[in-house]
Amino acid sequence: MVEDDPELGPMLVELLADEGYDVTLAADGQRGLHLALTTAYDAIVVDRGLPAIDGLDLVARLRRRGVPAGVLFLTAFGTVADRVAGLDAGAEDYLVKPFEVAELLARVRALLRRHRDAADLLPLGGGALDTHRRVAVLAGRREVPLSGREFELLHVLAARPRMVFGRGELRSRVFEDAPAESIVDTYVYYLRRKLGRDAVRTVRGIGYQAGAL
Amino acid sequence: MVEDDPELGPMLVELLADEGYDVTLAADGQRGLHLALTTAYDAIVVDRGLPAIDGLDLVARLRRRGVPAGVLFLTAFGTVADRVAGLDAGAEDYLVKPFEVAELLARVRALLRRHRDAADLLPLGGGALDTHRRVAVLAGRREVPLSGREFELLHVLAARPRMVFGRGELRSRVFEDAPAESIVDTYVYYLRRKLGRDAVRTVRGIGYQAGAL
DNA sequence: ACGAAATCTCAGAATCCACTCAGAGCCGGC
DNA sequence: GCCGGCTCTGAGTGGATTCTGAGATTTCGT
Numbered sequence: 001m002v003e004d005d006p007e008l009g010p011m012l013v014e015l016l017a018d019e020g021y022d023v024t025l026a027a028d029g030q031r032g033l034h035l036a037l038t039t040a041y042d043a044i045v046v047d048r049g050l051p052a053i054d055g056l057d058l059v060a061r062l063r064r065r066g067v068p069a070g071v072l073f074l075t076a077f078g079t080v081a082d083r084v085a086g087l088d089a090g091a092e093d094y095l096v097k098p099f100e101v102a103e104l105l106a107r108v109r110a111l112l113r114r115h116r117d118a119a120d121l122l123p124l125g126g127g128a129l130d131t132h133r134r135v136a137v138l139a140g141r142r143e144v145p146l147s148g149r150e151f152e153l154l155h156v157l158a159a160r161p162r163m164v165f166g167r168g169e170l171r172s173r174v175f176e177d178a179p180a181e182s183i184v185d186t187y188v189y190y191l192r193r194k195l196g197r198d199a200v201r202t203v204r205g206i207g208y209q210a211g212a213l
Numbered sequence: 214m215v216e217d218d219p220e221l222g223p224m225l226v227e228l229l230a231d232e233g234y235d236v237t238l239a240a241d242g243q244r245g246l247h248l249a250l251t252t253a254y255d256a257i258v259v260d261r262g263l264p265a266i267d268g269l270d271l272v273a274r275l276r277r278r279g280v281p282a283g284v285l286f287l288t289a290f291g292t293v294a295d296r297v298a299g300l301d302a303g304a305e306d307y308l309v310k311p312f313e314v315a316e317l318l319a320r321v322r323a324l325l326r327r328h329r330d331a332a333d334l335l336p337l338g339g340g341a342l343d344t345h346r347r348v349a350v351l352a353g354r355r356e357v358p359l360s361g362r363e364f365e366l367l368h369v370l371a372a373r374p375r376m377v378f379g380r381g382e383l384r385s386r387v388f389e390d391a392p393a394e395s396i397v398d399t400y401v402y403y404l405r406r407k408l409g410r411d412a413v414r415t416v417r418g419i420g421y422q423a424g425a426l
Numbered sequence: 427a428c429g430a431a432a433t434c435t436c437a438g439a440a441t442c443c444a445c446t447c448a449g450a451g452c453c454g455g456c
Numbered sequence: 457g458c459c460g461g462c463t464c465t466g467a468g469t470g471g472a473t474t475c476t477g478a479g480a481t482t483t484c485g486t
Contacts, residue, residue: 087336132377134416147473148418179475189435360462392464402446
């Protein structure tokens with residue numbers, strides 16, 4: 001909670017704490033920025049008019065640094081232009097003062113819910129496999145789209161990271177009919193071409209195993 | 214105001230107009246539905262027994278289409294079961310005839326107050342979807358009007374920004390009966406034509422996902 | 427060092443899927 | 457009742473994907 005008002009801030013913190021949330025209060029933008037960059041928050045509620053660093057600026061900086069937490073602006077600036085500016089800076093939601101307590105709570109709940117089921121990621125070395133969007137996320141955060149078969153093959157491997165799968169097993173799990181056995185080799189080749197040599201490890205004489213991104 | 218009684222309807226409209234509200238009267242459910250889908254009302258007062266389309270059905274349809282306006286039922290059906298059915302259909306409040314004028318006014322005020330700061334701007338990349346006015350606001354602040362179906366489709370996608378929706382899911386959520394599956398493709402095409410290629414992202418073999426404006 | 431087996435690489439054919447868009451039907455506004 | 461926008465159908469097109477198969481290359485036992 002980044003809020004400089006000495007009455008409102010502590011009140012909101014207590015309100016949220018009563019709901020069972022673990023909340024920290026930052027009284028200015030500088031401190032808010034520092035906390036957000038050093039702690040893995042699930043959601044951040046930010047006032048727009050702040051000392052030291054403005055709320056808009058704060059959020060923009062967080063987004064530039066890739067902080068994934070959901071952000072909710074809480075402010076008196078309520079015109080459509082203000083809202084669009086706030087959302088543009090990277091906030092997920094925008095609540096105009098004065099507001100109803102019940103609504104703030106509802107929005108925080110929504111923010112956390114969205115944040116939680118946003119992605120279903122299978123870790124893979126330094127990167128991951130996003131099973132909702134069917135893309136691989138490389139260690140450098142770059143996303144690589146995968147075709148259907150490519151995804152399914154990597155999915156089988158990534159679901160059991162240390163297990164070694166034989167070609168026959170992979171073929172029957174991933175491919176429809178009964179294509180040539182070399183089909184697995186071909187798709188391992190495609191995956192390596194897109195994701196790097198180490199994406200899939202070969203276990204000679206046996207088959208393949210998930211690697212690292 | 215959706216009210217078929219030729220005396221009560223105009224009387225209520227005048228009453229509300231005297232309070233300073235901008236009111237439109239629809240004498241049957243069909244007309245009420247159309248108006249509600251094409252105009253950004255803040256609140257809708259609905260009689261339950263209506264020609265053409267029943268009040269309950271009307272409200273349920275509005276909710277399915279994501280119309281955010283607050284709804285107040287005004288009806289002679291006053292049992293507990295009636296009320297539950299009305300609220301379940303998606304109404305915010307329920308007033309049984311005969312009623313006091315002052316109470317109707319108070320309830321309408323409450324409806325509007327609650328409704329005022331409900332979510333109305335869904336972020337979408339650098340722009341947003343204005344769910345009250347049913348227009349898209351591009352990153353450059355330019356506003357693009359959307360047709361009913363276009364809006365509904367984008368609304369479903371924008372409400373869950375990272376989620377991937379299958380064609381079947383989108384079709385059943387946005388389109389009434391059971392049109393050809395390609396209907397979704399067509400409307401994605403319309404949206405992209407109006408809002409730019411990135412407005413909707415394709416996940417090949419799966420479906421679509423909200424993009425950026 | 428040699429040969430055989432295993433694996434890798436990749437071009438090309440067949441197929442699938444999404445995109446595009448013209449046009450018919452519908453509905454409301456004038 | 458006519459016009460204009462909206463909705464929906466259906467078909468053509470082209471790019472992406474899937475799969476085959478055949479060398480090239482690597483690995484490993486001897």
